Amino acid sequence: MTSTRPAPASQQPVQQVADEMIGVRGLRKSYTVKHKRKTVSVDAVRGIDLSVRRGEIFGFLGPNGAGKTTTMRMLTTLIEPDGGEATIAGVDLRRAPGEVRRRIGYVAQGGGTTDEVTGREELVLQARMHGMGRAEAERRADAALSAFDLTEYAGRKCATYSGGQRRRVDIALGVIHDPTVLFLDEPTASLDPQSRARVWDEIRRLRENGMTVFITTHYLEEADALCDRIAIIDHGEIVAEGTPDQLKHEISGDVVMVELDPVADQTVALLGELPVVSQVDTTDTGFVRLYVPDAGLAIPQILRALDGAAVEFGKIELQRPSLDDVFLAKTGRSLRES
Amino acid sequence: MTAVAAGPVAVRRQPDASPTKFLRETWLVFARQMLIVRRTPIRLVIGIAQPIAYLLLFAPLLKPALASVGARTTADAYRIYVPGLLVILVLLSSLFTGFSLLAELRAGIIERARVTPVSRFALLLGRALSEVATLMGQALLITVLAIPFGLSVRIGPLLLAYVLLIVMGLLAASLSYAIALLIKSPAALGPLINTFAQPLALLSGVLLPLTLAPHWLIAVARWNPFYWSTNATRALFGGSVSDPAVWKGMLLMVVLLVPVMWWSVRLFAKRVR
8 A cells, every 4th residue: 555645635636646546548459350351450449548546346338349348358468459558556557567467356257267176276376376375375265265155165176166156266266366456357247146246245345355346247237236437438439437326417317208199299399399308209118208407397397388288198207317328328229239 | 475675666576587487387387287187087098099009909010011121020110110109199189289278268267367477488388398298198108008019118218209209299289389379260270280280290200111101202201390300219219319310300309399489479479369
């Protein structure tokens, strides 16, 4: 830990940068792919900026092929960026990738355990690959096994583990050397709800111990429940960044659903022209979806307008926008479709 | 752990390329791979079944067949045939080891190791060494099994022959890693390696010495490095360390091993994604 000197109020932003565990500026990566005998360059990541502070759980969301995994693989030293800069745990990614590797943990989506060996053997080897001696490695492995509630399975071969057990071994492997920053690629993909909740608890526990956690996910409920802040990447660019609540507010304060029979274009246009309505959508269930800054102010005006035009309407529902609404508004697609 | 200089940000606590760090990491990777070999004995059985079948079912035919190259006794015939058999074993198994690299890449095992400070060279060399160590165990078994048939060898030249086989194995394994990293598809790797492994083995004279071959075939074989190393292995099984074939084969293997290994490590560092 670096000592925190009392700083004058004017230097607060500087203090924050000092606590920045992942700082990314203009990071770029393109691939050349052969397509019908022609070599085509594909911009996977087009100059992104990110900032993650100490002790945050930061969620990186995006549909498949948006540049999520490419970004994570650059930040974990697995592939070299084409341009831009990044600082991980205070170390320059491009100048000292070896030093970055000492300070980060990485858990790939597919894990990476060997079927023929036991969970404990994997943990001991991982610790030794991080430079620990045998005794120290064994001590750490046993501590990790008990922390992740794996002691019971420690001596069993990895091939015999269930999905949830294997995932916990993967995460234990990623944190065996007590990294400053932990990268998790889709940590709960293909897990049942119980195992997922379990993994969330483990991640929260790591954060409580001061670890900074960067996760990619395409589960919106995961991002909402687990992450302090999120960024949405689409076509290689960051299209939104903030806390889940900020993002939900940003697209619009609230969503008012009005049931109409029939959903006449005239009525939709009428509602869209109201000053309190920022956006109108129709659903295929006979509802009109109105994005409004403040539902409390908007609803009376909506009712008055409908009455004035003598339009029949059914139910009125109030919805808080979900992260999927944010996603839809920012990328034009629902994440659930991808 | 060694003492570190105390400082606010002690970047580069350990040099990234110290020889002890490298040896230690190579050993870690080697020991892990050997553990997997011990846990899957079936792979050893499959690997050695074919050479043993050749030793038991084919080699007895050789005394009359090899009479023209000076084999007067069964012992002579085995002295000519067994080294060839060991070269096939080492060459073909090592050339196919790229498969296991691709499998481990696919399973994410290597990726996990690449996000640790472990040297990339150690990740590759530890694997190649475990492959070669397994092969040497099999080679020893074949040698011992050939003794009741009349094979007699002197221990000094035999050990030197094993050293030569180790270098050949490392060379072939590095070559296989490099090709696997270029091709990246297990489905394409098999046919490709088969295509050049078979002629490479035949052109080394592993089944019958190429002294029996017509001139044009020998002329072609002289371009095959493994022809020279096979001749060297035979000379060593014949007990003559001073035969010029020995130093020629040895030197050629070592001289080739360095750039091929460097090439495969480079590809491993650059190409793996």
